[in-house]
Amino acid sequence: xxxxxxxxxxxxxxxxxxxxxxxxxxxxxxxxxxxxxxxxxxxxxxxxxxxxxxxxxxxxxxxxxxxxxxxxxxxxxxxxxxxxxxxxxxxxxxxxxxxxxxxxxxxxxxxxxxxxxxxxxxxxxxxxxxxxxxxxxxxxxxxxxxxxxxxxxxxxxxxxxxxxxxxxxxxxxxxxxxxxxxxxxxxxxxxxxxxxxxxxxxxxxxxxxxxxxxxxxxxxxxxxxxxxxxxxxxxxxxxxxxxxxxxx
Amino acid sequence: xxxxxxxxxxxxxxxxxxxxxxxxxxxxxxxxxxxxxxxxxxxxxxxxxxxxxxxxxxxxxxxxxxxxxx
Numbered sequence: 001x002x003x004x005x006x007x008x009x010x011x012x013x014x015x016x017x018x019x020x021x022x023x024x025x026x027x028x029x030x031x032x033x034x035x036x037x038x039x040x041x042x043x044x045x046x047x048x049x050x051x052x053x054x055x056x057x058x059x060x061x062x063x064x065x066x067x068x069x070x071x072x073x074x075x076x077x078x079x080x081x082x083x084x085x086x087x088x089x090x091x092x093x094x095x096x097x098x099x100x101x102x103x104x105x106x107x108x109x110x111x112x113x114x115x116x117x118x119x120x121x122x123x124x125x126x127x128x129x130x131x132x133x134x135x136x137x138x139x140x141x142x143x144x145x146x147x148x149x150x151x152x153x154x155x156x157x158x159x160x161x162x163x164x165x166x167x168x169x170x171x172x173x174x175x176x177x178x179x180x181x182x183x184x185x186x187x188x189x190x191x192x193x194x195x196x197x198x199x200x201x202x203x204x205x206x207x208x209x210x211x212x213x214x215x216x217x218x219x220x221x222x223x224x225x226x227x228x229x230x231x232x233x234x235x236x237x238x239x240x241x242x243x244x245x246x247x248x
Numbered sequence: 249x250x251x252x253x254x255x256x257x258x259x260x261x262x263x264x265x266x267x268x269x270x271x272x273x274x275x276x277x278x279x280x281x282x283x284x285x286x287x288x289x290x291x292x293x294x295x296x297x298x299x300x301x302x303x304x305x306x307x308x309x310x311x312x313x314x315x316x317x318x
Contacts (some may be wrong), residue, residue, distance in 0.1 A: 001268070002264060002272045003272065024308075024309075028308075028312040032308050032311060032312065057300060057305075058304035058307070062305070063304065063305070063308045064308050067305045067307060068308040068309045068312070069309075070305065070306060070309070071287050071309020071313065072312075072313065074283050074287050075283070075284060075287045075309070077283070078280035078283035078284050078287075079280070081276045081279070081280050082276070085269065085273045088269055089264070091264065092262050092264070093263045096261065098261060099261070102261070119314055124313075124314035124315075125311070125316070125317070126311060127307075127317070127318075132318050135292055135293050135316060135317075139289055139292060139294075139315075139316045140293065142316050143289075212312060213312050213313070216312050
């Protein structure tokens, strides 16, 4: 069964990646292109000189099509596989939610913890934003907040399940959710801020790029949640035992 | 004759035993992390392969998926 779910998760991830790719190509690529042409005219003059002296290993045409598709496709398959494994653990352990309901809940939870919380602290940046000297520190902080966010969410689910027996499902979920929100706010306040937007970089372009970025992720996670829910529902159908009202 | 076990209510989901899950989680989890590393971070903060071909190839995806790129 786990193998079956894993295959379906990777397929759902790939299909959702196609949707995300269409979104990213339509809404994201114009912003990336605009930021790159800005990068060449303003700011990083020395860097641009070095870059133009070296031959570009990958052309813009490849980056914005095959490269983008490969990146989102691989990411979708990987995330879809992990999603299926998390689903396989959660299914049947989170109340009486069926396959589609569980998949939708896991997708919302994963989008918020893996993408939204890190994004609110360290939002996506277009080319020309960000000092190449600080890439190590920025990468470390980004992956750290992803890890912390996931750990806090897992802890909140655990605490919520423990509270459910005393306070009921609704209040336990509210309490655990409030605790998670407070913990995420505290972590975000404690972690160092990063602001490397160059002076004169158009605010509207930055806003559109970041909207396109979070939108791409929303399409990907939404697609995985809904597609995987439908696929898992079929896979798990014979595994559900009917319960008579007499027994229940 | 009335059957007592006529399914009236919602089917109850049966959880998958953890021991069935662990080998898959370890194997597929490691593979997935390697994939995400190559899409999100290789030839950025850290480099396993010399040059910048991987970075340049996945460049647009890395920016739009929200990873720090350069």
